[in-house]
Amino acid sequence: MNPHALKKAGLGLLHRVAETGRTPLTLLVDGQPVQALAGDTVLTAILQHQAALRHNEFSGQPRAGFCLMGACQDCWVRTAQGQRLRACSTLVSPGLSVLTQAEESPL
Numbered sequence: 001m002n003p004h005a006l007k008k009a010g011l012g013l014l015h016r017v018a019e020t021g022r023t024p025l026t027l028l029v030d031g032q033p034v035q036a037l038a039g040d041t042v043l044t045a046i047l048q049h050q051a052a053l054r055h056n057e058f059s060g061q062p063r064a065g066f067c068l069m070g071a072c073q074d075c076w077v078r079t080a081q082g083q084r085l086r087a088c089s090t091l092v093s094p095g096l097s098v099l100t101q102a103e104e105s106p107l
């Protein structure tokens with residue numbers, strides 16, 4: 001299923017099939033609570049709940065990371081305080097709050 005069909009169906013891109021016994025925790029993604037398990041990356045947590053991480057600021061196309069190992073910079077998210085994080089290499093933590101869309105340009 002492509003990202004558009006997953007979104008329409010309300011499905012995430014990823015589905016957990018193992019390691020289900022880790023400690024559950026909640027983070028906020030764009031202000032909405034998202035359930036994750038300790039040891040998940042932010043990208044894993046987000047993509048279990050939605051079909052894409054963000055939309056490209058130029059093309060509008062859905063993006064879900066690319067390298068998944070901290071090298072390509074396709075998975076930037078930011079905290080409410082403005083700190084940029086690579087979602088693929090940042091582990092979830094209780095109370096973490098991230099925003100997925102790029103900050104508006106201060107032009």
Ligand code: FES
Nearest residue numbers: 065066068073088
């Ligand atoms: S997906 Fe490439 S840096 Fe995160």
